[in-house]
Amino acid sequence: MPDAISGHAAATTARPLCWYDGEAYGRRNRLKGIAICGTHAGHFAIDAHQPEMMGVQFKPGGAFPFFGPGGGEFHNRHISLEDVAGAGAHRLHMRLVETPDPAAKLRLLRDALLEGAPRVLAWHPAVSHALAAFEPAPHRVRVAQVAREADVSHRRFIAMFTSEVGLTPKTYLRIARFQRVLKRVWQMPDVDWAEIAARHGYYDQSHFIREFRGFSGFTPAAYFAARGPYRGHVPLHR
Missing domain, CATH: 1.10.10.60 (Homeodomain-like)
Structure with a gap:
């Protein structure tokens, strides 16, 4: 359900992420690797039987320092991080798949986000x-x-x-x-x-x-x- 946050979701096995939307959740969607889940104003369903996944949730406006202006472009969408960050996102996903320890996976994802932030951005004072x-x-x-x-x-x-x-x-x-x-x-x-x-x-x-x-x-x-x-x-x- 919508909550004004955005986030990353990463499949930490080689299987793709799956979610469902549309009438009666009849449309099945799949993304390999790491997905950016933009802010949503509606609901969707996720596959509870996915063997393993992890995510990072950004507070409202919290994705801005990492992705810069244009957050509205992700609205109501799931997008492959590879389409935004290039081949580095694929390499990160492979490292997550190959890392067995959950805590180590989290550190890896955290470090990649911090290293990948191109610059320090502050909200406009009005925001x-x-x-x-x-x-x-x-x-x-x-x-x-x-x-x-x-x-x-x-x-x-x-x-x-x-x-x-x-x-x-x-x-x-x-x-x-x-x-x-x-x-x-x-x-x-x-x-x-x-x-x-x-x-x-x-x-x-x-x-x-x-x-x-x-x-x-x-x-x-x-x-x-x-x-x-x-x-x-x-x-x-x-």
């Missing part, structure tokens, strides 16, 4: 200000107000934020609110959905259900009944 302003209560923030506070035009602010974070400010706020809901209800024994919707600033129950289903593929009640050990993942039985 940094926005991420801090959005955090406390995403349903109460107005994008236009944050742009005014940062002293940039509304259009320029949206372009900068999308380039560096990978989502438009409005989509980021919607996902952040959705994640607040998941975090609140995930381990609750019972849920008053009307109270949850009101607490998080949804107009009404239909608005809440529509947003929840759009991001997760489930109604709130169906998610609650099927939730698993990780709040952003639901076990599917095909």
